[in-house]
Amino acid sequence: MSVITRDVPVDTARVTKRRVQHDGKWWAFAVGKAIVGIVFILAALFPLAWMLIAGFKTKTEVLATPFQFFPEVWKWENYAQILGDPTFMLTMGWTLLGAVLFTLLALTVNSLAAYAFARLDFRFKRTIWVVVITTMFIPGMTILLTSFIVVTRLEMLDTLAVLVIPGAASAGMIFFIRQFYLSIPASLEEAAMLDGCGRFQIFLRLFLPLSKPPFVVMGITAFLAYWNSYVWPILTITSPDRYVVQQYLATFRSERATELGLLMAGSTLAAAPVIIIFLIFQRQIIGNIKMAGLK
Template identity: 75%
Template sequence: MTVPLETSRRLAPASPVSPSQPRRRPLTVRRVLTAIIRTVVAIVIVTAALFPLAWMAIAGFKSKQEVVRTPFQFFPEVWRLENYQQILADPAFVRTLAITGFGAVLFTLLSLTVNSFAAYAFARLEFAFKRTLWVVVISTMFIPGMTILLTSFIVVTKLHMLDTLAVLILPGAAAAAHVFFIRQFYLNIPRSLEEAAMIDGCGKFGIFLRLFVPLSKPPFVVVGITSFLVFWNAYVWPVMTITSPDLYQVQQYLATFRSERSSELALLMAGSTLAAAPVIILFLIFQRQIIANIKMAGLK
């Protein structure tokens, strides 16, 4: 007796699910509500974080009266470029941006150099009192910067470094947190690579330059951006050590502008937006590397 094809298909047992194919969990009300709540919370957090930046940038297109108008109005009635044009035409503001950017680049390069050398020494070299010195270095991470401002000011004063670009760059170049971060990365580099380089005739310094530095892009990105942001956003230390308008830093300039020309808030918002633009652009360019490296450091 021949069984029809359709009947045989109905009678055939269902094929078992392959172990390699995960079963899809059915959507439940609880899962949907959880996803909705997470989305709403994320939108609220992002809005709260971006709203001040958006208002600052848009306020630069308003007139003096619109910035302080009551009731609050987010968008201007007429979009004006005069504030941005006027602040960019100010030679003092442009000079401040140039000096701050130049100093930030020098500070970043020096920070990468000093901290990577120290990290390599603590990760791979053997020398006297190594563990004791490492404990001392790590201990400085727990000292608030504000507690040593006065002693640091006395030191740079005796070294005749006031009103120079060096007083902004040299004191903060070495950072225990950066040394620790880079050292953790170096500890995970296989020693077999180092041994192969030694067989090829490289010394300790050559191994660092030819092996460790090319492999150090992940921690260098994080440390470099952090150093740049620290220098760019510095305010207290420049106010204490810089009195010459020719060396004013961008945050110092904006604070002086606000105290001397408090009625021109729209112009101040335009200048603040231009001052924040390099930091935002830098983060947008390297955001993937920053997040990936932070995750990697957390796993290690």
């Protein structure tokens, strides 16, 4: 049986015109998207850039009118002076120590709680879980006074413990890590049990090594929460040698209000660790956020 075929004439001019229109629309969309992205990036980076450059200005140039972005004379002495201030360096080291301890404690406590809620069966589990989740909707300011009374009676005021311990347990962190643990196949846990591992060994040898994705996100969140804390430290810390960095900057501003260039230099150095951490872990943060969105 023979098949008869014939050539179908194609309007090449019309096809070419459609391709040109499609390519034109695609390029216009790409250019518009790039412009919007650049505008958002500049808007986000402008405050940081201004703070960095303001650290090189004199006392009067920071708030000079009309606005002047760059200084007339770059005053490098501001950064040298703030770096040479032993009180500032002590505050940075003290804050860094507290932030690291707080992050480690928060990850330990909340990951154990998340494992318990994800994998263990115990009485009143659902009820306790509801109570834990409910605390996410309670603003921290509403329990500030009661928390202060508790730490006062425990004689924790003016110590590193009062900054590290009270906020370590977090319902949001427990929820985030628990969701990740629920995605781990139960067959891995069953295989570990057949090998003679107990619950704690399973957590240490199986779940903990797999917890890098949520630990990166939650660890950075905990670090930033401690580093940027202000209200709780001013209530519980009174010794200047135990100030956190935000507390030090607020005191600096009130006592030396005219030295705004020096204040901007200190603020830039205080923000540097946070920026460095984000630059190091930005891929993990973005990847984990995408993963959480897909789940």
